Amino acid sequence: MAGTATESKELVAFLRDKVGDHLRSVQYHDDDTSDLLYIRDGVADAYDERGRADVLRDMRLEAIEKAHQEDLYIHGSLDCTIRCFDDAVEMHFIHGETCGTRSHSTAKCSPFTTRSLDTVSA
Numbered sequence: 001m002a003g004t005a006t007e008s009k010e011l012v013a014f015l016r017d018k019v020g021d022h023l024r025s026v027q028y029h030d031d032d033t034s035d036l037l038y039i040r041d042g043v044a045d046a047y048d049e050r051g052r053a054d055v056l057r058d059m060r061l062e063a064i065e066k067a068h069q070e071d072l073y074i075h076g077s078l079d080c081t082i083r084c085f086d087d088a089v090e091m092h093f094i095h096g097e098t099c100g101t102r103s104h105s106t107a108k109c110s111p112f113t114t115r116s117l118d119t120v121s122a
Contacts, residue, residue, distance in 0.1 A: 007095075007101075008093075011026065011101055012026045012037050016038070019105050022106040023038065023105050024040050024104045024105055024106060025038060025039045025040065025103070025104045026103045027101070028099070028101045029059055029063075029100060029101075029102070031060070031098035031099070034056055055102075059092055059102050062081060062092055062094065062100070063092075063094050063096065063099060064097055078094060080092065080093045084107070088105065088106060088107055089105045089107060090102065090103070090104055091105075
């Protein structure tokens, strides 16, 4: 976890300050380890071992794709992907091709999930 340990722990503090009780979990990963940095009470029980492994595999695949995405989109470094679901917002901060930090918050912390696209685009 060297190199991004401090940054990932700082991200936990930042997100807890900004989204409060809406923050559900924060997890760091690299090519062969994973570290759960924060998890709200009751959240761990929502996922079985297989579900956690599938999410971790998806995060690792996304990190591997970082260089390809940066070549495809000419906007510079890919720092984060955001997925907005009906009930959650998932953010993946990609540190490199083998590591990143994922956060999971309830949807209530995102204006995009609480308003229709018509309202946002008006």
